Amino acid sequence: MSSVEPFPAEEYERRRATVRYALARLGLAAAVITAPEDVYYLSGLRNQGHFVFTALVLDTRSGAATLVAREMEAPTVAAQTGGCAFAGYADGQDPCAVLHEVVGPLGRDERRVGYQPESLSLPVAVWRGVDRVLGSPEWVDCAAAVTEAQAVRSEREIACLREAARLSAVGVRAGVAAAAGRRTGGELVGAVQEAMLSAGSDYPGFVPLVRAVRQISQEHVAWTEDPFTPTDALFFELSAAVQRYHAPLGRTVLPHGSQRGGAAAELSHAGLAAIVAGLRPGRTAQDVFGDWRSTIEAGLGRPYQRHHCGYSVGIGFPPSWMSGRVDSLRPGNTTVLRPGMTFHVQSWVLDPRLGTFARSDTALVTDDGGELLTEDAPRSPVRPA
The missing domain is CATH 3.40.350.10 (Creatinase/prolidase N-terminal domain)
Structure with a gap:
């Protein structure tokens, strides 16, 4: 609990x-x-x-x-x-x-x-x-x-976020463990939800989102009726909640027998590392987006377009786990970062040549850069046999 x-x-x-x-x-x-x-x-x-x-x-x-x-x-x-x-x-x-x-x-x-x-x-x-x-x-x-x-979280609020992050990791591990063989989205979402609630989570602002990677662009679909085959790569995006504070994360879950996910996975992880390093006081939201996009474009060798690489997160009520207004890490957002701000940071690589791999975490702005609150969740999970 x-x-x-x-x-x-x-x-x-x-x-x-x-x-x-x-x-x-x-x-x-x-x-x-x-x-x-x-x-x-x-x-x-x-x-x-x-x-x-x-x-x-x-x-x-x-x-x-x-x-x-x-x-x-x-x-x-x-x-x-x-x-x-x-x-x-x-x-x-x-x-x-x-x-x-x-x-x-x-x-x-x-x-x-x-x-x-x-x-x-x-x-x-x-x-x-x-x-x-x-x-x-x-x-x-x-x-x-x-x-x-409420832009800067108090120590009490950060404690809630840390606990929510722990429970989010519980949820993703339960979802991955349940993903063996041919399963439906509802079965996996049920496994995630049961694990988080049983471990002490409040109800989340969003239900867990689980879909095949081939459907990853359908960003707010919880799950579809089509069952997943054993060869499907899956994408989990979920959050637990503690005192209504959320710590979302997203993970690409590879089929059994797969390796690390190839070049797309490596680039996604590199992009996330660039975001985390850039979450320093005095920089702006658009500065962090620039760090992420330049990393992705350097890996691809060509321009890459995405609307943002994260948004403010904290208190959430249905139908969202976002913290009030969407204060995104995006071009044109000159919001200055301060210690204690928290973001759901996202590094999605969707490229027809390199492949598809997406990862996201909840990060806290500190004097030395971002701290990943959800780092205990598996980084590149693989479906069991």
Whole structure:
């Protein structure tokens, strides 16, 4: 079982104070936080009730924090959160009315309200209703303030990521062990999921993704109905979760009797090493992408195009294990790296001449470069006979 303790109430109070200060500097009277990852980060609520409207309202004037959710969630809020009030709406009741009661009548000079326009948990219908009942205030995108507050992981958060990485390695080893002979994707995903959950993982934001390497470009397909033959190379991409923190990894699993995977595997590993070496404070996300692409292109002897070589990872809720906004290691991203940032780093080689091999890991930015948190997972696994 996982040995990581839950975050104490004072940790959430500190986080809210940090975000509230940033919101006040934007001149906001209040902010309506709806992204599940951010609601959890600021309150501790980690249920699966976000299929209906759920929001954390931060009042920058009084310091109050109120969770607005379905009425039946009151016991969960009481059990999981500290320092947050609760305002529930009944089934059939418009949540906008309850939200209006929480935000309250804004003063004439305080008409700026923060929100997260990119949140998947803020339906247009709800937003329009809220805008109407609040009298069409000035809505201000406050997502960056929340993202910035959690960009660098605390020691407690890193402990969660380390434990999630350990459990991710448990999952991939179980999946590889189950991949002997002719198997279905569902059987392998079941083996991975059972091993991780039994060892102490929380439910992950994504189910494990298992597919034949010939289908690797179908990047978000969990599995297909076609059974795998003993000669199929497979690709596993998965993550365990601890206190909602994820440590994803990806592995190409070669057929029984295969060697290391050839030139494509060697180049993929070299590319990943370049990413890890480049994850140093003061460099930018696009610098790291340049390190990776130049390594791959040097090995291929020609240009190579891919959209990124990793993205920020941490707290995740279905339907993703990504950490809020996708802050990728990609061209054009000038985000400066700092110690304590964490990324799912990816080195995919998909080349018609050299072959196909993909690998990914979760890495922590340190003063000396990246530290692979998932290094205990097998590097080049082979399917059993």
